[in-house]
Amino acid sequence: MTSPAEQALLEKIDVLQLPGPTARVEAIRERFIAVVPEICVERAQLVTAAYKETEDQPVILRRARALEKILDNMTIFIQPDEIIVGNQCTKPRSAPVFPEFSCKWLEDELDRLEKRTGDVFLISEEKKAVLRELFPYWNGRTTNELATALMTPESKEAQRRGVFTVGNYYFNGVGHISVDYALVLEKGLSGVVAAAEAELAKLELTNPAHLAKHQFLTAVTAANKAVIRFAGRFSALAADMAATEADPGRKAELLEIARVCAKVPAEPAGSFAEALQSFWFIQLVLQIESNGHSISPMRFDQYLFPHLLADKAVTAEKAQELLDLLFIKFNEINKVRDEGSTKAFGGYPMFQNLIVGGVDREGEDATNPLSYMCLQATANTKLYQPSISIRVHSDTPRALYEKAAEVTRLGLGMPAYYNDRFIIPALLSRGLTREDARDYGIIGCVEPQVGGKTEGWHDAAFFNIAKVLELTINDGVDPLSGERLGPSTGELTTLATYDDLMAAYRKQMAHFVKLLVISDNAVDVAHGQRAPLPFLSSLVDDCIAKGLSLQQGGAHYNFTGPQGVGVANVADSLAALKKLVYEDKAVTLAEIKAALADDFAGVAGESLRQMLLNRAPKYGNDEPYADDIAHEAALAYCREVEKYTNPRGGGFQPGLYPVSANVPLGAVVGATPDGRKAGAPLADGVSPVSGMDHSGPTASVKSVTKLDHVIASNGTLLNMKFHPNALKDSQGISNLIAVTETLFNGGGTHIQYNVINKETLRDAQAHPENYRGLVVRVAGYSAFFTSLDQAIQEDIISRTEQMF
Amino acid sequence: MTLRKRFQLYAPKAAQAGEPVGLVSDFQRFSIHDGPGIRTIVFLKGCPLRCQWCQNPEDMLPRPELLYIRNNCIGCGKCLETCPARCITADGPHGVAIDKAACRLPECGACQAVCYANAITICGRHLTVDEVLEEVELDREFYDRSGGGVTFSGGEPFAQPRFLLALARAAKARGLDTAVETSGYADWEVMLPVMAHLDTVLYDVKHMDPQAHRRLTGVDNARILDNLRRVDALGLPIRVRVPLVPGLNDGPENLRRTAAFAAELSHVAALDLLPYHRMGEPKWGQLEKDYPLRGVSPHAREEVVALAALLEGSPVRVTIGG
Ligand code: SF4
Numbered sequence A: 001m002t003s004p005a006e007q008a009l010l011e012k013i014d015v016l017q018l019p020g021p022t023a024r025v026e027a028i029r030e031r032f033i034a035v036v037p038e039i040c041v042e043r044a045q046l047v048t049a050a051y052k053e054t055e056d057q058p059v060i061l062r063r064a065r066a067l068e069k070i071l072d073n074m075t076i077f078i079q080p081d082e083i084i085v086g087n088q089c090t091k092p093r094s095a096p097v098f099p100e101f102s103c104k105w106l107e108d109e110l111d112r113l114e115k116r117t118g119d120v121f122l123i124s125e126e127k128k129a130v131l132r133e134l135f136p137y138w139n140g141r142t143t144n145e146l147a148t149a150l151m152t153p154e155s156k157e158a159q160r161r162g163v164f165t166v167g168n169y170y171f172n173g174v175g176h177i178s179v180d181y182a183l184v185l186e187k188g189l190s191g192v193v194a195a196a197e198a199e200l201a202k203l204e205l206t207n208p209a210h211l212a213k214h215q216f217l218t219a220v221t222a223a224n225k226a227v228i229r230f231a232g233r234f235s236a237l238a239a240d241m242a243a244t245e246a247d248p249g250r251k252a253e254l255l256e257i258a259r260v261c262a263k264v265p266a267e268p269a270g271s272f273a274e275a276l277q278s279f280w281f282i283q284l285v286l287q288i289e290s291n292g293h294s295i296s297p298m299r300f301d302q303y304l305f306p307h308l309l310a311d312k313a314v315t316a317e318k319a320q321e322l323l324d325l326l327f328i329k330f331n332e333i334n335k336v337r338d339e340g341s342t343k344a345f346g347g348y349p350m351f352q353n354l355i356v357g358g359v360d361r362e363g364e365d366a367t368n369p370l371s372y373m374c375l376q377a378t379a380n381t382k383l384y385q386p387s388i389s390i391r392v393h394s395d396t397p398r399a400l401y402e403k404a405a406e407v408t409r410l411g412l413g414m415p416a417y418y419n420d421r422f423i424i425p426a427l428l429s430r431g432l433t434r435e436d437a438r439d440y441g442i443i444g445c446v447e448p449q450v451g452g453k454t455e456g457w458h459d460a461a462f463f464n465i466a467k468v469l470e471l472t473i474n475d476g477v478d479p480l481s482g483e484r485l486g487p488s489t490g491e492l493t494t495l496a497t498y499d500d501l502m503a504a505y506r507k508q509m510a511h512f513v514k515l516l517v518i519s520d521n522a523v524d525v526a527h528g529q530r531a532p533l534p535f536l537s538s539l540v541d542d543c544i545a546k547g548l549s550l551q552q553g554g555a556h557y558n559f560t561g562p563q564g565v566g567v568a569n570v571a572d573s574l575a576a577l578k579k580l581v582y583e584d585k586a587v588t589l590a591e592i593k594a595a596l597a598d599d600f601a602g603v604a605g606e607s608l609r610q611m612l613l614n615r616a617p618k619y620g621n622d623e624p625y626a627d628d629i630a631h632e633a634a635l636a637y638c639r640e641v642e643k644y645t646n647p648r649g650g651g652f653q654p655g656l657y658p659v660s661a662n663v664p665l666g667a668v669v670g671a672t673p674d675g676r677k678a679g680a681p682l683a684d685g686v687s688p689v690s691g692m693d694h695s696g697p698t699a700s701v702k703s704v705t706k707l708d709h710v711i712a713s714n715g716t717l718l719n720m721k722f723h724p725n726a727l728k729d730s731q732g733i734s735n736l737i738a739v740t741e742t743l744f745n746g747g748g749t750h751i752q753y754n755v756i757n758k759e760t761l762r763d764a765q766a767h768p769e770n771y772r773g774l775v776v777r778v779a780g781y782s783a784f785f786t787s788l789d790q791a792i793q794e795d796i797i798s799r800t801e802q803m804f
Numbered sequence B: 001m002t003l004r005k006r007f008q009l010y011a012p013k014a015a016q017a018g019e020p021v022g023l024v025s026d027f028q029r030f031s032i033h034d035g036p037g038i039r040t041i042v043f044l045k046g047c048p049l050r051c052q053w054c055q056n057p058e059d060m061l062p063r064p065e066l067l068y069i070r071n072n073c074i075g076c077g078k079c080l081e082t083c084p085a086r087c088i089t090a091d092g093p094h095g096v097a098i099d100k101a102a103c104r105l106p107e108c109g110a111c112q113a114v115c116y117a118n119a120i121t122i123c124g125r126h127l128t129v130d131e132v133l134e135e136v137e138l139d140r141e142f143y144d145r146s147g148g149g150v151t152f153s154g155g156e157p158f159a160q161p162r163f164l165l166a167l168a169r170a171a172k173a174r175g176l177d178t179a180v181e182t183s184g185y186a187d188w189e190v191m192l193p194v195m196a197h198l199d200t201v202l203y204d205v206k207h208m209d210p211q212a213h214r215r216l217t218g219v220d221n222a223r224i225l226d227n228l229r230r231v232d233a234l235g236l237p238i239r240v241r242v243p244l245v246p247g248l249n250d251g252p253e254n255l256r257r258t259a260a261f262a263a264e265l266s267h268v269a270a271l272d273l274l275p276y277h278r279m280g281e282p283k284w285g286q287l288e289k290d291y292p293l294r295g296v297s298p299h300a301r302e303e304v305v306a307l308a309a310l311l312e313g314s315p316v317r318v319t320i321g322g
């Protein structure tokens, strides 16, 4: 039922005809794109000073004091034409430094930041000197160093050899979270302070357990007040700027900014503009307090909607413009990573995932006009943040689905599509209530959780399933280093049956998952001891009620989610061994082992490799033989992971997605029986091995549905590439929806589409080995791009650009 | 494209007991430009035309053929050892030469089985109606959601009339949407019975001038145009497809005549201008045939748009790319 207010809104905002970008939006976007990222040292200076002043304090109070120091003293600015204000650094797109989590790598790589190939940051010699001076203070004090000290030598060795990488909290602060933004919009931070004070009043300080609670709640109060003061600084700045502003239009805007920032986030937000500004302060400060990234707004269209609905004054054009301006702001947040990580996380990603649509807590369709406006904002701003996603369920309005497909066609790789039909049951199986499960959003890349009450450490590790297979083939010895890493599970040639092989694989898996859990839990403990986050904790249930920080188990739901990488390579390898060795006896295990050790050298090696590539079934072609093995290979990992618990009182839950870790993880794995050469990238997420998906996207989709996506409740990822021609008209849109729906009906949970562009094809020309599966479908014909000769490739590139 | 693994190894035709068997060169799933929705194309091998621009030259001859892809060859020599006719010889450090005159296809096929690198492939499998439709049914869910189905193409599908009829009839019986992509060069007597089992006809009109048509395709167009009128009289939805080949049939006069002809018909849903591309060119080489249009560059987009603009006044809807 539509209420009269909703009816009025629908009359004001035609979701099928949303406004395009205004001149202001275009201008600010242009200005943003021109900025080259730099390193900003201000935060590092302030946090170091604060830590030096508070060495006698309990850690949670030190964290609050550090946040106060930063927010009270950092440089702030309001850029020309801005309406939504708030900056992370001295310049937009600059990256702050967080020495309290780790800084050794930054010290080592300071001179490389400008020179490295990906994610370059400018930094002057003066700034380098500033950092070099403060780094020594942190020596031995970081969360990273404590975590390392807590790990066992065996687990560190496994990491060093590439069996797994511990997720980014090893080197960074906690992130990967969504807070209760709705609470801030409804009650304001003064409401949060009041709640903390109410809990404080209840404490009985003779009770020894209450002493720690007292510290925590005091820290919460201080942190929230610091954020309120921070907004106040913007209010004062805007008022100052208004006083000297000659243009009366801009003067009025500045006065309005001054008014809004004096009110929010301290007080409940009223108008749409106030709500956006309040939201932005929260989103911003969370990324000043810590650098865990993937601070995800999640169901923004839900909690912001009441403010759009109630705002009678705002026009459709103005509302869209405000939203567009906020979307641009998301892109100003940045983060510097070590050079190794830029290979797994290239392109300055911040993974601020904003999701629209889906069902509400009662199970009814939750789509509203703001859902459409968010998709429009992505189309209007054409930037990479926020990472926009859409939840679909059986009653998703066709118009919203089509709107999403139109955004897909723009070639930004967004939105990502998520499937309510299987994600909700997956979350139920992890103990969420029905209402909470229905209320899920997405963290970072693909990880589902309910916002505002979960500490899910979704980015807990990338676990190299292909390396485990390699170790199985080599009886637990790493062929690259010659060192024993795992238990002896039998010489390959003694594994007489396929079942013996699988049993050995499972044993190795159990061993390495154990080492993974030890490493993850060490990092978790280190954050609880050295860097609990009072502001973040204050906005997540039940931290205030429990009097406990998020890092010590304050959240209502607690998880640890490590990702398995290389499922398809393991599946194809096992399928090849099963078929060609155990069934057809076309080749022996000894021959395979020798060829793998030699990386398929020589004509005989290459001939065997071709047999492995072309005479064995491959996952991704809608053939049960390989698809069933993929299912088994992934389960062997998932079942092991879900056995364990974390220090916050929650469980481990597996995911199957790689971000781009499939490239560095592939580099440490020798040749594999799927015909992959040593060092080549692993397959991406649950996608088939590149080039092995001979049968086209529909077959891949059907294969992917054979995996168990419900057990992989930390998220799975399927990337699909389409030529723009495939999406060119309304039939193209309906085809895209048909592919998504078939995947989702069959049990897939995520898909995103990359529309091939000229850059992709140029890259495919330069690195054909990475694009063997790239099919171009030009009207009436399709072919593997890399198999075409150059002149024809050039034709296709020019057609791709022109969309025909 | 690659046939699915289960059809990948060539086997000589088994003895048949009455059941129609067709010669299929390939399947293409997720085809989105050959009829409505998401479709699977079944390529039937064999064609009476010899179009100079043919993008599926492996589908001309009505019998299995060897294709040799030199780029895939790793020079392992296995085929040389295996060939019972000794008609394969080494050719350069990483290649072989095949004496096709001495080759014992379709009875043999031994070289393909040992060529793991897929440098030697054999185009053409003898499949039953059920085998073909089993493959087609794999994407049923996609057809149902997108309004798609199966498209019989080739080659010239009507060149295997008995098999095509059985296929189309069985596909319809299974509730599949059916389309055929045809040159229209066939006896109406064999075309007519199939029409009852089709939902859409994609009908090539390559040139309106009989002489030019003969020169470019090897056959006269009178029968083609007659058959098109007859299909139209049946009331089936038709898409007239013009492969737009630079310098050969893209003159304004020919395009106007084609559009005028289409406009006389009653059931033409659209006239699709299919811009020339060269993606099929490598296959001519793999078959050891000379590509007649070597060096002909495709139109630029503006040229195609300009050609389409010539037909603006036509009552028939004109599309680029179909
Ligand atoms: S098909 Fe048989 S005869 Fe012909 S080249 Fe191959 S092996 Fe030789």
Ligand code: SF4
Pocket (backbone or CB within 6 Å): B072, B073, B074, B075, B076, B077, B078, B079, B080, B095, B096, B114, B115, B116, B117, B118, B119, B120
């Ligand atoms: S078997 Fe194949 S790869 Fe080996 S030489 Fe013959 S054609 Fe080349």
